[in-house]
Amino acid sequence: MIPEKPATKMNKNQDKTSGLYKIAAKIIKKVKTGSSYKTQLYQAQYPNKLTLNAVLMNVFKWEKVIDVLVEKSNILEKENNMDRDLVYVFITEMMWSKFGLKGNAKNILAIKKYKNEFLKLMKENDLEKLIGSKHTKVLKPRFFRVNTLMTTIEEILEKLSKLKFNKLESPKSYAEFLELIKSDKFKAKNVFVQDVHIKELLVFNSKVKFYELEEYNNGSLIVQDKASCLAAYLLNPEPNSTVLDMCAAPGMKTSHLAAIMQNKGKLYAVDRCRNRFNIMQKMLERYMVQNVETYNMDALTFPYYDDVKYILLDPSCSGSGIVDRVWDGSSEQNQNFQTRLKKLANVHAQLLNHALKCYPKLERLVYSTCSENHEENEAVVDEALSVNGKFKLLDCTKIVKGWTNKGVPGFDCSEMCLNAVPSDDCTNGFFIAVFVRRDLEEKEVVKEEKNVEDTVVKEEENIVDEEENIADNEEEKLIENTKIINKKNKKANKSIVINTDCNVVSKSKNKKQKNIEDNVVVKEEQNIADNEEEKLIENTKIINKKNKKANKSIVINTDRNVESKSNIKKQKNIESTPKVISKNAKRRERRLKLEQSIGKNNQNTTKVKKPKKTKKLKTEEI
Ligand SMILES: C[S@@+](CC[C@H](N)C(=O)[O-])C[C@H]1O[C@@H](n2cnc3c(N)ncnc32)[C@H](O)[C@@H]1O
Secondary structure, eight states, rough: OOOOOOOSSSOOOHHHHHHHHHHHHHHHHHHHOOHHHHHHHSSSSSOOHHHHHHHHHHHHHHHHHHHEEEHHHHHHTTTOOHHHHHHHHHHHHHHHTOOOOOOOHHHHHHHHHTTTHHHHHHHHTTTGGGGGTTTTTTTOOEEEEEOOOOHHHHHHHHHHHTOOOOEEESSSSSSHHHHHHGGGGSSSSSEEEEEESSHHHHHHEEOOGGGGOHHHHEEEEEEHHHHHHHHHHHOEEEEETTTTTTTOOTTTHHHHHHHHHTTTTEEEEESOOOHHHHHHHHHHHHTTSEEEEEOOOOOOOOOTTTTTTTTEEOOOOOOOOOOTTTOSSTTTOOOOHHHHHHHHHHHHHHHHHHHHOOOOOEEEEHHHHHSSTTTHHHHHHHHHHHHHTTEEEEEEHSSSSTOOOOTTTTSGGGGGGGEEOHHHHHHEEEEEEEEEGGGGGGHHHHHHHHHHHHHHHHHHHHHSSSOOOOOOOOOHHHHHHHHHHHHHHHHHEEEEEEETEEEEEEOOOOOOHHHHHHHHHHOOOOOOOOHHHHHHHHHHHHHHHHHHHHHHOOOOOSSOEEEEEGGGHHGGGGGOOOOOOHHHHHHHHHHHHHHEEEEEEOOOBBBBBOOOTOOOGGGGGO
8 A cells, every 4th residue: 555645735725625525524424313414515614515415425325335345444443533424525535536535634644545455345345236325227217298288299299300309109008118218229319209198298318408498498398207297197187177286386296287177277286385385386377377376375274175176185205206316314224214204194194184084075186205105105095094984095007007016015005006116117206196085986987997098099199190397306407496596696696595394495685695695606616526517517508598598687585586687577477465364264274273283374375366378487587
């Protein structure tokens, strides 16, 4: 082992680097004791969040390998007084970062002495095979949902054809569809295929440069994971019916529901988180959803029961099914994670029971999560069924023809539920159960049959006719957009902060916020890990493109997350109207509270005017 030559002087950069390592180690420690990764990342006193995230992601990726290296080399005992988490960061940087472990501090030099030994251990023990998470090998195509409220499938197909996209022949069955999207044929540039179940869903490989598509930028094509689309697809509300989306923000599934309803009937979209609610309003407007009434309140106190026939319940969950999600540091065996799961499952059960009990005309309810944990899924469904005898489950996999992944075995509901498994279904991990009122059995069977028929007709059509949300994974897009907004806001001297519970929190500029803003806004340094580099380039391209096009700045205020200066007039359309709870509704609300002893509503109850059809907001305004 040849120790590297110590530098004689510490320069500014080295100080900065070791600062980065220390901050990364501090975050790892906090996350291990239950803090949220995202919160820690965005609160960290390190300006370049991308670099910090890349360093941490790398530690997470190699964690299992480092466990072995640390144990076999006995490094912690030999180098006493060295912090374990810092050692993990050092080892990751030294072994796997593009730029190596920088600096000449005593502890850094001590770690550098182990490089050869680690390389040897890696080779001897074939440690590379330990890397990655359960989702490492997942192929994730890009699903674009054609927003049929703004365009038609035919128009989009024609446009794609003009852009030299090559539509592959649609397979006859789901098995063949999966085979196709996993095949080499699907890896070619600019190929896509129409989904075998959801006709408005187009599937591209992950290389597609979606931000170059005008239709993506104007809201006609919406990035939405297939699993997420299945929720609205399975609820399948009729046009002119009354539908309640209980946990609606940021509104991906709401907009899909509106499309299925052809903008006819009534669609209540409720969410208790103010900031997500604000985003949803803008999103729904952008997607030209016109039959929606949005309410910023707790769904447990939503007062309009009478006509609701369909309910979508898609509550905040652990998100364990999301491929590529930011690591929350909670391994599934971890005590904190288990406690969190229990809490989430209780909230889910409360919402589900409320929905099944309190809506007299409810006929069909879809319960969905992007979790892979049975505690939040099958267990909640079993419990709800046991206390709501008027409802039973529909067999999801009969409706989504050819789908093989059902609920995890061991629960009464297992056979009737749908699980989306990333490695099999090429989607995020997702869970869906469809409840129907028992006395509607006959009607539902007819409806189910019609669905199956539709699929068969579509398959036939596909043979003759040659013809893909940000987060659930539209949240991804939201975060991307937030980064863009953050950057733009830097210019406009305003801030927007990402946090865990509500994803996006906006505040007008003050000193503290300015600090956070400086932290969030990302400098384009060269020292970023490969995966982040690509994202950054993508974002930069979008920003450049949009700046060129729009030539305007974004203003954020506390009440209304984002306003484009030149769009202030238009924004008046989204103004909030006064409280809409009537006396009766209030009485009903109080009664309900008493009856069910359900937590209090401390949220604003705001009914929002229906968006005007002609008004469109730009992507960066969301
Ligand atoms: C998984 S997200 C919903 C995603 C949304 N369905 C979509 O497709 O865009 C869960 C949402 O539920 C909201 N939420 C959680 N508990 C709620 C409650 N009791 N009442 C209303 N909203 C709630 C959260 O604020 C969050 O926005």
